[in-house]
Structures are given as C-alpha cells and as structure tokens.
C-alpha cells in the first residue's frame with residue numbers, strides 16, 4: 001500500500017506524457033509530485049446524463065450541451081466591444097454561442113474541438129443560442145461524470161490534460177492507497193476508505209459517490225489539523241510546569257467588592273474556569289470569547305490580580321500602541337486605590353502599580369521601568385507584543401492576557417517560557433475583541449481551552465442600526481445626532497478609514513471635524529471634540545475627560561475609539577464610509593453606544609459600492625448578536641482570513657471548509673482527542689504520524705514528536 005509521503009517522493013515527470021515543458025507548467029500550478037497531483041481536486045463535475053441534444057433544447061431553460069465547434073469568428077460591435085461567436089453542432093442540430101468582451105474565447109474555441117457548454121437557451125432571430133455560457137473543454141473523455149479541474153490559462157494546462165495525468169497516476173498506485181484511519185473509526189463514522197475516496201473524487205461513478213469521497217478526504221484534512229492541535233495542547237500540559245496560583249484570595253475579593261456592579265453569571269463562570277486553571281499544575285492556555293460589551297476586561301483583570309495576589313506579576317498585551325494606551329487607562333482606573341503587601345513601607349502595603357510600555361516610552365523611562373519590573377515594584381505591565389520580544393525581565397511573570405488575537409503563535413509562546421518564574425511558564429489568557437465562529441475557534445485556537453461569555457450585563461437596550469444610503473437618509477442621520485444632543489445625550493462620529501496609516505487617518509479626522517462643525521456644516525453650533533491616534537496622551541485624556549463630563553456633545557474620531565471608550569450617555573454613532581470596514585470592526589465600533597438604559601442608534605453611511613456591502617451592512621442592520629455576525633463574516637470572507645498565518649504548516653485544507661463542514665470539524669476534533677489520548681506520540685498509528693510529520697514545519701515536528 002502507498003502512503004501519502006511515498007507519493008510526495010515521486011516527481012510528476014515520472015508520468016507518461018509529462019515532459020520538461022509540462023512539468024514546468026505543472027510546477028507553476030503548484031504540482032511538483034504525484035501527491036500534489038492526486039490532491040489537485042476537481043473544481044466541479046459535469047454530469048453527462050443531464051446533457052441534451054441541441055434539437056431538444058427549450059427556449060428559456062438552462063441546459064448542457066456536448067458538441068463540436070464548427071466555426072468561430074471574432075468581431076467588434078458598434079459599441080467597441082469584442083464579440084466572439086461559435087457555431088456548435090452535435091449531430092442533432094446547430095447552436096450558436098456568443099461571448100462579449102472575452103477575446104480569448106477565439107483561441108479557446110478552436111474549430112474541431114469538443115466542448116461542453118452550460119447556459120440559458122435563448123432564441124435570437126429564430127435561432128437557438130446561448131450568451132456567455134460556461135464552457136469546458138473536456139476533450140473526448142468518457143464516463144458519465146466528468147471532473148473539471150481548475151485550469152490554468154497562464155500555465156497553459158487544460159482540464160483534460162490534468163484529468164489524463166491524474167488517471168495515469170491513479171492507475172499506477174498499486175495495490176492502492178494506504179488508509180491511516182483505524183477501521184474502527186471508519187465504521188463508526190461511516191466513512192469510505194482512503195483508496196476508494198481518492199479514486200472516486202477524480203473519476204466518480206455518480207454525483208453521490210463524488211460527495212462521499214469528498215467527505216472522507218475533507219475529514220482527513222481536518223483530522224490532521226486537529227491531531228496537531230490536540231497534540232500541541234497535550235504536550236504543553238504534559239511538559240510545561242505552571243505556577244499553582246492561590247485562588248480566592250483577599251486582593252481579588254477586595255477588587256470584586258469595589259466593582260460598581262455585580263458580575264453576571266457568565267462572568268462568574270468564566271472567572272471560575274480561569275482560576276481553576278491557574279490553581280492547577282499546568283500553565284493555563286485559555287481563550288476568552290464574548291460579544292462586544294460582555295465585560296471581558298473585568299474577567300481579564302481578575303486573572304491578572306490572581307497572579308499579583310500571590311506575589312507574581314501580570315502583563316496585558318494589545319495589538320497596537322493605541323489600544324495599549326487605552327487599556328492602560330481603563331485598567332488603571334479599575335484598580336485605582338487597590339494596595340498590595342510590601343515590606344518596605346511603614347504600613348506594610350503600597351499601591352498596586354500598573355505601568356505602560358510602548359514605543360513612545362522614552363529611553364530614560366524605559367530604563368527605570370525595566371528596573372522596576374525586575375525588582376517587582378511594578379505589578380501589572382501593559383503594552384504591545386513588544387513586551388515579549390523586548391529584553392524585559394520580570395521578577396516573576398505569573399499571568400499574561402493577550403487581547404485581540406491572530407498574532408500569537410508558537411514563537412511568542414517560546415518567548416513566554418523565558419519570562420516566567422524559575423522554570424515555570426506563565427498562565428496565558430487570550431481574548432478576542434469580537435466573537436469568532438465555533439468551528440473557526442476550534443481550528444484557529446484548537447490548542448486552547450475555551451470560555452464563552454454568553455450574557456451581556458443587565459440593562460442594555462439593543463442598538464438600532466440603520467444603513468443610510470444616499471444624501472436624504474444621511475441628512476436624517478445628522479438630524480438624529482442633533483435631536484439626541486438636544487435631549488441631553490451625546491454622539492460619536494467615526495471618520496472614514498482611508499488608509500492604514502495613522503497619520504493619514506488623523507488628517508482626515510481633523511478635516512472632517514472642521515467641516516462638520518464649521519459654517520454650514522451638519523453639526524454647526526454643537527460642541528465638537530476631536531480624537532485621533534496622533535495626539536499626545538495628555539491631549540487624548542483631556543478630550544476624553546471633557547466628553548465624559550458632557551462638556552462636549554460630539555466626539556469626532558478615527559477608529560481609536562474602537563476599544564476602551566465608555567460613556568453610557570452617548571446614544572448615537574455615525575460611521576462614515578461604513579463600507580470600508582469589516583463586519584467585526586463595525587460591530588466593535590457600534591459597541592461604544594448602547595451602554596446605558598436609553599435607546600441607542602447607529603447610522604452606517606455609504607453608497608454600498610464595495611464587495612459584499614449589501615450582505616455586510618445588511619447583516620449589521622439585522623443583527624446585534626456578535627456570534628451570529630461572526631458566522632456571516634466567515635461566510636463572506638472565507639476561512640483564509642481567519643486561519644491567517646497562525647496555523648501555517650498545518651493548513652492543508654484543500655477540500656474542507658470551515659463554513660460548509662461545520663459538523664465535520666467537530667467530529668474530527670472528537671476523533672483527534674480520542675486518538676491522541678490513546679496514542680500520545682501517535683505510536684501504533686504510523687500512517688497518520690507520517691502524514692502529519694510531512695505537513696509540519698521542522699520546529700513543530702521536533703516539539704510534537706520528540707520521544
């Protein structure tokens with residue numbers, strides 16, 4: 001039996017008919033080995049039993065026709081567009097197909113070639129025709145179901161050539177493909193064999209067998225990924241020594257007492273899960289998910305305090321400088337007036353110290369800070385990811401909270417290991433700013449445990465969101481700002497996202513601020529404030545304080561308000577050029593209103609010209625549930641953006657989709673746990689181990705498979 005690593009060792013040019021030129025074209029398409037070829041899956045299938053003779057075509061109906069090209073002509077229309085027309089004949093009758101603005105069709109539809117066309121049948125001047133049909137050059141391939149491969153115009157590879165080579169490769173894999181999945185699981189999950197699947201996906205007997213084959217192969221992809229994640233999780237639990245934090249201590253209790261509100265049941269549950277981890281012998285690796293406004297900050301602070309109360313330190317890492325500064329302000333405020341034991345002072349205690357470290361920290365401040373981190377007089381450090389890479393030495397780092405994920409990988413984890421006390425690894429809590437779908441979380445954060453905050457604090461009124469299309473509706477958005485201000489409330493205006501650059505953002509916000517409040521501006525005579533990331537910390541503070549004190553009516557800002565700004569009296573938000581933001585970011589922005597008891601409004605301005613804007617802005621109008629919106633986002637953007645680079649080396653998802661295969665993801669995860677817990681180093685599962693090792697990068701391979 002042949003394994004996938006066996007096939008990865010055979011170059012494609014060993015196949016008959018693949019000479020140096022074809023081999024080069026295949027390489028350009030990403031196919032270098034027989035493994036690449038047999039896992040180059042069909043894009044779709046043509047079911048020839050659905051084929052109709054041209055003579056039987058019915059006007060107005062979609063149909064598929066297999067015919068030979070009789071004649072192809074190319075010309076320019078009076079409007080200056082190119083038009084390619086072909087005359088097709090299938091023995092029963094003639095069909096004309098025409099293409100607008102696709103000049104290359106002239107080369108594709110060569111006289112004498114056999115083509116399949118799929119499209120709607122029209123009648124034009126008494127003759128049957130199709131306009132811009134889907135065309136496949138299938139060659140003279142036999143079989144009822146014909147696989148269509150993604151063909152590469154550039155590399156000059158045709159789907160029938162690829163099909164031919166795949167057939168040849170499959171024929172030569174003898175006696176067959178090895179199956180890495182124990183038979184017991186195949187039976188239980190009702191999965192077909194690997195060998196059958198690889199053959200049927202390329203040369204299916206029916207659409208149903210193609211679907212079964214796909215399920216098996218997609219499952220294999222997901223299983224490999226999950227096994228890696230579960231192994232990583234188990235390896236961490238097995239090998240890394242964690243700190244056993246004391247929980248239920250006095251500092252945490254004092255903090256909770258002083259909160260101006262009761263924690264929600266969900267928050268309490270989250271804190272329980274986190275502190276149970278922290279008390280245990282293994283380092284915590286937990287993901288905290290919750291909707292915007294669910295109160296993740298308080299939960300995170302409880303984790304940090306649990307470390308501090310045992311004499312350790314905590315760190316909070318944010319993805320940007322601005323967010324770090326905002327977290328610093330928010331957390332300092334929450335912890336103001338808390339004290340920790342100290343031997344150096346008369347009263348045996350000192351104020352709990354929260355410090356900020358960013359690129360703006362001056363060299364002198366930095367030196368002093370390093371000193372105070374090393375001697376333990378700073379309890380909680382807040383900053384960007386630079387915290388980990390920098391030569392910051394903590395006296396004893398006990399807990400790290402990472403806000404806004406997607407960037408925390410294996411390398412950072414290694415860096416963390418060096419920052420703990422002695423040989424102990426600090427506990428890690430990862431927070432996402434907005435929810436991500438369950439299947440995506442299982443995949444992207446599959447080596448973490450998960451806690452979900454599924455409850456909002458009481459007294460929130462759902463935000464009413466309206467997408468204002470066109471000048472008339474925009475005018476009503478500004479009307480609403482003025483009338484809410486007249487009623488004693490406040491408003492935010494978020495300026496267009498023009499560029500990723502903070503400088504350009506700041507300039508555009510400054511201009512918009514002047515325009516709105518200037519003579520004839522929509523918000524003339526209101527008290528406007530300006531906030532952007534280029535302002536000094538002191539200026540930002542000053543504006544925020546004025547806004548909080550209601551000395552300003554409207555805050556015009558860039559996306560710096562995304563996190564951390566918390567003014568319950570603000571009831572309207574206007575987001576300009578909303579189209580430029582993603583669903584998650586709009587949802588996050590919108591979460592700045594709706595924090596009090598009054599009804600709040602969010603207006604999305606924009607024509608909706610961007611890709612998917614109907615779906616995106618429409619979804620925000622319909623739903624205020626972050627988990628639901630996350631599903632829509634995944635649907636629209638695909639998994640690529642979510643998977644990102646975090647799982648590089650383990651992403652061989654060619655067939656499997658986190659959207660379409662939700663159940664399969666969960667099944668693969670369950671099986672992965674069962675397999676890894678029975679065979680921690682995959683001993684006894686050599687086929688699976690070999691496949692996984694092949695996909696991993698060196699570093700991971702060494703980590704997971706070292707005996």
Ligand code: ADP
Pocket residue numbers: 261262263264267290291292293294295296297298457458564566591
């Ligand atoms: P997010 O989960 O979006 O980070 P935050 O932690 O910023 O949410 O909390 C949002 C707001 O809700 C803050 O003003 C916070 O003080 C408040 N809050 C948090 N927990 C509660 C609670 N249990 N009851 C009332 N308000 C709460």
Ligand code: MG
Pocket residue numbers: 296297563564
């Ligand atoms: Mg937050």
